Amino acid sequence: MPGSSRPLYQMKAEFFKTLGHPVRIRVLELLSQREHAVSEMLADIDVEAANLSQQLAVLRRAGLITSRREGLSVTYELTSPQVAQLLTAARAILTGVVAGQAEVLEQPA
Template sequence: MKDDLPVALVPSNVKAELFKSMGHPARVQLLEMLAEGPVAVSRLRDDTGLEASNLSQHLGVLRRQRLITPSRQEGRLFYELSCPEVSVLLLAARSLLGTVLQSTRLTLMALDESAREAAVR
């Protein structure tokens, strides 16, 4: 990516704030919905089941981190991801979780096999 910054230029606390802003299941759900393209606030509310005030707070957190941007279309308020890197980050998280899950499965299978072998002895 052309906008990649050297690690030293992005302090750890700034990165932590970014991850903190995505650290709520509702905000992750909103970002995943927006990864498919602009979505009307009414649909975000309906599909998440969040109360309007709660939805507004979550959208505000994501807006302040500049992860999403609002727009008006035909008098309706829409939100969309501010840049494709947000989708990339969501996909990377999904991939990481898949890797961790697979590793856990392999560890559990090995433990199970060891327990069976010990029971046979």
């Protein structure tokens, strides 16, 4: 099976690289709420259609989202609710980090 010879930590690093783009994160956040048509995502994310299409392709190749055509529009959804859980965990971690930084800044010099 391809990929099975690579160490898990290397596969995880590649997975996080896939997530390492603001547009991709925003797409996943939107799809965590519900499925979206491309036109809906374009209205919410301030990027050119070609850029959004490119980022959607990256996420699709990584197996994080799926698409289906409905007439002239294409609708996307997450392949797993665990993607939404990962984004929620990241938010919790960042909230803690930011709170910790605020505490440091509030201490007298």
